[in-house]
Amino acid sequence: FTAPKAATKTTSLNMVWGDKDYLIAPSILSADFARLGEEVDNVLEAGADVVHFDVMDNHYVPNLTIGPMVCKALRDHGVTAPIDVHLMVSPVDAAISDFIDAGASYITFHPEATQHVDRSLQLIKNGGCKAGLVFNPATPLDAAKYVMDKLDIILLMSVNPGFGGQAFIPAVLDKAREARKMIDDNGLDCRLEIDGGVKVDNIKEVAEAGVDMMVAGSAILKEPRTVEAYKKTIDAMRAELAKVGK
Numbered sequence: 001f002t003a004p005k006a007a008t009k010t011t012s013l014n015m016v017w018g019d020k021d022y023l024i025a026p027s028i029l030s031a032d033f034a035r036l037g038e039e040v041d042n043v044l045e046a047g048a049d050v051v052h053f054d055v056m057d058n059h060y061v062p063n064l065t066i067g068p069m070v071c072k073a074l075r076d077h078g079v080t081a082p083i084d085v086h087l088m089v090s091p092v093d094a095a096i097s098d099f100i101d102a103g104a105s106y107i108t109f110h111p112e113a114t115q116h117v118d119r120s121l122q123l124i125k126n127g128g129c130k131a132g133l134v135f136n137p138a139t140p141l142d143a144a145k146y147v148m149d150k151l152d153i154i155l156l157m158s159v160n161p162g163f164g165g166q167a168f169i170p171a172v173l174d175k176a177r178e179a180r181k182m183i184d185d186n187g188l189d190c191r192l193e194i195d196g197g198v199k200v201d202n203i204k205e206v207a208e209a210g211v212d213m214m215v216a217g218s219a220i221l222k223e224p225r226t227v228e229a230y231k232k233t234i235d236a237m238r239a240e241l242a243k244v245g246k
């Protein structure tokens with residue numbers, strides 16, 4: 001047995017971590033991949049905080065997307081914003097090392113996709129990235145219990161993973177309240193992220209359930225694909241979030 005190589009981080013990235021109540025993270029799954037660099041520049045110029053990067057392997061989920069080469073290409077293109085890599089792959093450790101080398105800022109994975117959750121989290125943290133676990137809509141939060149000290153992010157899927165543009169599953173709001181309580185009761189410095197079906201008209205309810213990092217793909221990255229249009233949606237989301245009493 002050879003332990004997974006300990007990747008090291010060479011880039012110094014703006015982590016945009018505790019300095020905002022809410023982070024908005026557009027999912028580039030809904031970007032025009034033929035001009036990805038420009039799309040990412042535009043959505044960041046429009047006010048996004050974080051770039052959400054969905055990695056699918058046609059094994060853990062029934063879809064195939066992008067890998068570490070594309071993450072590195074965005075860094076080489078000049079993207080300095082945090083890149084939030086959501087691994088929908090199994091196994092995860094080799095991908096973790098590759099994404100650390102490629103310039104990821106945050107890396108999350110599904111606990112059932114690795115045999116050794118604690119080891120995989122440690123691998124991410126050793127690489128200088130924020131680490132998190134992702135829970136599918138029907139998956140309870142149990143896997144978080146004994147690794148809480150290593151969690152920077154709990155990501156709740158509010159759709160079944162694999163595709164953008166699906167409808168939000170409202171039962172996840174109860175899980176969000178449960179996760180928020182777990183974070184607060186244990187005094188964790190942990191972001192609660194949600195992913196799937198988030199729109200202007202439900203983002204306030206999501207925030208009221210305790211979520212503070214919002215992934216939104218098809219609600220933001222859509223035609224006419226201009227900075228102005230992206231800004232209009234992101235501003236509308238922030239206006240909804242401003243109504244939430246923190």
Ligand SMILES: O=C(CO)[C@@H](O)[C@H](O)COP(=O)(O)O
Pocket residue numbers: 027029030052054086159160161162163164165166195196197198215216217218219
């Ligand atoms: O990880 C996933 C899907 O598996 C998500 O990041 C989606 O890409 C979110 O897209 P919308 O539901 O916001 O369109």
